[in-house]
Amino acid sequence: MINNLLIIEDEEDTVGILKRLLSANHFAKNIHVLRNGKEGVDYFEALAADKNGTAPELVLLDIYMPEMTGWDFLDWFTYRYKNDFPNTSVCMITVSDDPQYQQRASRYSCVVELIQKPLSRQHLSYLRNFQIHRKRLY
Amino acid sequence: MLRIPLRISLIYFIVGTTWIVTTDLLLHFVFQIDRGLTVAIAKGLLFVTVSSLLLYLLSRRNYRQLSQSEKQYRALFENNPSPTWIYKLSDLRFLAVNDAAVQKYGYSQEEFLSMTCLELRPPEEMERFLNFVGTYQQEYMSAGTWRHLLKNGQTIYTTINTYPVDFDGEEAALVIAQDITKQIEKEREAEQKNQELEKLNEKLLEKRERLRYVQKLAKVAGWEYYPDEDQLVGADEILSLFSHEDQGALTYAELFEAIVPEDLPRVLRANKQLLRTGQKTEVSYRIRWEEQIRYLRQVGEADLLDGERILRGMVQDVTAMKKMEDERDQVGSTLRRTLDSITDGVIELDRTWRVTRINKAFERLLDIEAGNVVGLAVLDVFPDAVSLRSYPEYTNAMEKGSVSRFEEYYAGRDKWFFVTVIPTQEGIAAYFQDITERKKHEEQARIWLHRYESVAKATREAIFDFDLTTMILVWNQGLERIYGYGPEYHETPLSWWEERVHPDDRHRASKSLNEGISNGSTFWSEQYRFRCANGVYKYVEDSGHIIFDSNQEAVRMIGSLRDIDDLTRANAENKRLAEIITKVNNVVVITDVEGRINYINPRFTEVTGYTFEEVAGRKPGEVLQGPESDLEVVRHMGESLRERQYFSVEIINYTKDGRKYWMHVDCTPIYDDFGNHQGFIAIQNEVTERKEKEVLLQEHVRVLKEISWLNSHEIRRPVTEIMGLMYLIKDTDCDEEKNELYGLVNEAAHNLDRIVREVAVKAYSLYGEKGFS
Structure with a gap:
């Protein structure tokens, strides 16, 4: 079970359905929700400044959002996570089936998976296994 | 011949002897008179013998004279x-x-x-x-x-x-x-x-x-003068020339007195000269005899007779000839009358190169007087004769007896002569025809021709001289230089020219030439194609000046065949291009260096409505551009023009009546052969239709992009919601929660329906149709 999960998603309905799915599957202890990439940047900036803060193990990141898209957020995050947030993984979620998105997403080493919505129970177990596996590596 | 005097003398002697003997014997035997018969006979015989001898001597002398004149006669004949x-x-x-x-x-x-x-x-x-x-x-x-x-x-x-x-x-x-x-x-x-008349006269x-x-053959009387004895023989013979009756009593002195006073000094001078120098002299004079004027011509020269120096000569009665000449001149044609006014100069030289005679014409030609030169060595009279080019001709005539004809320039008098030298009995005679005028004309013509040649070398012309009487063309080197026909074509018949005119032009050119010659104009010109030696046809401009004689008949044509091939072909090319520009669908505008219009093609007027008069001298931009013309494009055009660079733009222009249209403009600077900037040429195409389609197309693309985005996001989002809710419903066992989730699914489905409608509205908007509401 993941201790801290961060969701960056602007759609209320999607977030509601997502939270129901997560809790039904007991996927995470703490779930924090942000509305766009800009809020994500602020969140991680604050984390980096606070020595006692705990970085999320997994971020579910939507692509199309107002103010700052998921891509823009990733561009910022890529240069920070290795030093400041080495235990944080990113899973992108999108409604688009554009194959270019897969290619683009693979360029960011922090991204573990790009998942086309809606998320299913199978997706969650896959992510959980990945997370266990990852922990073992460190 | 000398037997005749002997015969006469013998007859006289026999008759005389017979008479003396017979009469004396008759007296003796018939009349019985016997008074010294033998003595009487002897006396008679002596008389007859002496008188016979005298008769013989006199006859012999007469006959000798006769034979002398016959010798002269024969020489003159031969x-x-x-x-x-x-x-x-x-x-x-x-x-x-x-x-x-x-x-x-x-x-x-x-x-x-x-x-x-x-x-x-x-x-x-x-x-x-x-x-x-x-x-x-x-x-x-x-x-x-x-x-x-x-x-x-x-x-x-x-x-x-x-x-x-x-x-x-x-x-x-x-x-x-x-x-x-x-x-x-x-x-x-x-x-x-007239000109030919003069020539004829001279001939x-x-x-x-x-x-x-x-x-001289006619009416010649010989005479001999013995200076030692101061004795003249033959005066009677002279008189017999014009006296029908025997007036033997008259003497030479009387004849001498009959000489017309005006002519006397000339005769005396000639006689003195003959006496002094012994050279052949000739003098003509008139005598008044029996109330008639007689013309005599006297020729005298020194000779040796039996070792004795005598003067011998002839007198010729030329009265009949003079009269005949007068008559002939009176009744003769105009032609013959003019003969008297013109004549060749004649000079006669003897074998010692002394002047024996010159005629009036010669005096006039060389401005000398016969009296001053006759008898002198020719080189004393004309010291510069030795340096004449023709000097050997005279020598040849004198030494070899050949006749020669040549032209000579005599610097001492600045005159040209056509000289005919013929050998004569005494030496040579030279006939001088003054051809100075002709020579001067020839020389002038030659100079002009030479100048023309040197000018012609620099031009692309072949000069010809076309003799209209012989139909022969004489060409200069231009024919070879420009058309490749070598020196063997220096002279060609007219047909040669005709054969080389292009078959399509031949009839026209020949007809034009004939008309040009016959219609009395002085200038003729025609253009046609002329075949060069290598078989290639060139466009030529043939022009000539026609020269007329005094009868207003065309006699020759001096002209030139100018090579205008490049010019003509360039013109043909230009015409062709101009035709293309006129007929193309493109709008063509040509401007000067400052960008002001100086040419538009008809299509310009069709498209813009402006005529040339309305736009000439104006800049295309100020005429055509309007409110919606893109200022950025206008600025780009201006800059390119200033820097003389090619540009290609599309811009909104306005027609004369304000209609807006799109124009594609390709504009390039133009330069002449020397690289000088001449202006700009702009080829324009109206692209309004294309532009409008383009705008429409861009709109379509924008809409389609929107639809595509809606597809991928707006529609998929409620779909994913529904799918996500369905996963939750599947996973839960609680009915209450299931109902709540169904409610959410229902909500998402409505959401989906709304979004699909929006997409449909957008899609139909592209085709101008209403949505299906």
Whole structure:
């Protein structure tokens, strides 16, 4: 079970359905929700400044959002996570089936998976296994 | 010959002796008078013997004189430059011919002597000749013009002078024939042409000058003067020339007194000179005899007779000839009258190169007087003669007896002469025809031609001289330089030219040339294609100045054949291009360096509505651009024009009546052959339709992109919600929660429906249709 999960998603309905799915599957202890990439940047900036803060193990990141898209957020995050947030993984979620998105997403080493919505129970177990596996590596 | 005086003397002696003996014997035997018979007979015989001897001596002297004059006579006959012959009146056989006749007629002496005069005549003149012989008169006469046949069959025209002679006791006629064929032909060809008339006159005068030599034959009296004895023999003979009655009592002194006073000094001077120098002299004078004026010509020269120095000469009564000349001149044509005013200069030299005679014309030509030069060495009179180019010609004539003709420039008088040198008995005679004027013209023409040649070398022209009487063209080197025809084509017939005119142009060019010549204009010009030596046709401009003679007849054409091939072809090319520009669908605008319009094609007017007059001198931009013209594009165009760079733009323009249209403009600067900037040419296409389509298309693309985005996001989002909710419903067992989730699914489905409608509205908006609400 993941201790801290961060969701960056602007759609209320999607977030509601997502939270129901997560809790039904007991996927995470703490779930924090942000509305766009800009809020994500602020969140991680604050984390980096606070020595006692705990970085999320997994971020579910939507692509199309107002103010700052998921891509823009990733561009910022890529240069920070290795030093400041080495235990944080990113899973992108999108409604688009554009194959270019897969290619683009693979360029960011922090991204573990790009998942086309809606998320299913199978997706969650896959992510959980990945997370266990990852922990073992460190 | 000398037997005749002996015979006469013998007859006289026999008769005298018979008379003396017979009468004395009669007196003695019949009348019985016997008074010293023997003495009387002896006295008579002595008288007869002495008188016979005296008679013999006197006769012999007379006959010697006679034979001397006959010698002169024969010399004059044989050396006569005109064909001269003697024929027997009874059977018309030739008795003697001179060398000139042999040369002229082509028969040898032997052939001549075996022929009759009839054989020289063409058939149609036989009867005329026989009639003439039938009425032959016993005096010198001019028999007019006759046609004679040469051995080679050629017919010549001759003027005949004839004089009855006694030839070895036969009644015969001496004939002097002057070949006037050329004159006759010329006379016929151009009787009214003044220039040719003059030439003809000169020729005739030359002939007459020679004729004068021959005329010495007529009425000649010989005389001899013995200076040692101061004795003149032959005065009576002279008198007998014009006195019909025997007036033997008259002396030479009386004859001398009869000389017309004005002429006397000349005679005296000539005689003195003859006495002093012994050189041949000639003097003409008039005497008044029996109330008539007689013309005499006297020739004298020194000679040796039996080792004794004597002066010998001839006097010729030229009165008849003078009268005849007067008559002839009076009744003669204008042509002949003019002969008197013009003549060749004649100078005669003896074998010691002394001047023996010059005529009036010569005096006039060289501005000297006969009295001052006759008797002098020719080099004293003309010291610069040695340096003449033609000096050897004179020497040849003198030494080899050859006739020569040449042109000579005499610097001392600044004159050109056509000189004919003929050998004479005494030396040579030279006939001078003044051709200075002609030479000057020739020289002038040559200079001009030379100048023209040098100018012509720099131009692309072949010069020709077209003789309209012979139809021969003479070309200069331009023909070779420009058209490749070598020197063998220097002279060509007109047909040669015609053959080289392009078949399509030939008829037109020939017709034009004929009209040009015949319509009296002085200039002719035509363009056609002319075939070069290599077979290639070139466009040429043929132009010529037509020259007329005094009868207003065109006689020649001086002209040039100018190569205008490049020009013509360039013009043809230009025409073709101009036609294309006029007919193309593109709008073409040409501007000057400052961008001001100086050409538009018709399509410009069709598209914009502006005529050339309305836009000439204005800038295309200020005419065509309007409110919606893109200022950025206008600025780009301006910059390119300033920097003279090619540009290609699309811009909104406005027609004259304000309609807006799109124009594609390709504009490039134009330069001449020397790289000078000449302006700009702009090719424009109206692209309004394309532009409008483009705008429409862009709109479509934008809408489609939107639809595509809606597809991928707006529609998929509620779908994923529904799918996500369905996963939750599947996973839960709680009915209450299931119902709540169904409610959410329902909500998401409505959401989806709304979004699909929105997409449909957008999609249909592209095609202008209403949505399906």
